[in-house]
Amino acid sequence: MNTQWMTRIADKTGVIGTLIGSFSCAMCFPAAASIGAVIGLSFLSRWEGLFVHILIPVFASIALAANLIGWFSHHQWLRVLAGIIGPILVLIGSFGMTQHFLPIMMARELFYVGLVVMLLAALWDLFSPAHRRCNVSLPKEGQRGG
Secondary structure: OOHHHHHHHHHHHHHHHHHHHHHOOOOOOHHHHHHHHHOOOHHHHHHHHHHHHHHHHHHHHHHHHHHHHHHHHHOOHHHHHHHHHHHHHHHHHHHHHHHOOOOHHHHHHHHHHHHHHHHHHHHHHHHOOOOOOOOOOOOOOOOOOO
């Protein structure tokens, strides 16, 4: 399996894990938790502390790392920028809430904006995958171009 597929899978895992983690946290993320309750994930609320303190930052870090590593295979600035802004905002928002270095409303807004950006970047990558950008070399004498 090449790195492009591994980074795409890691990115999607990070986005889905972060979303599901936010669905479980009614106290921190009431809008996301209400969506989670509607789709039947309210049973996750007993592990709210685990999700907020550990799993959301871990999954956001996985998505961040996958997008940074993806830079080496496709070298597209706009795609990388869109892919890293979301996880960074999610990390700032979740740490801002748990470590109390941001006002709760600001941290919550950063978190929600980060989730939306992560989801949009993942959908962009899903429907329009990045293609490797490389230099095209001319065939050597005696070789056929292909």
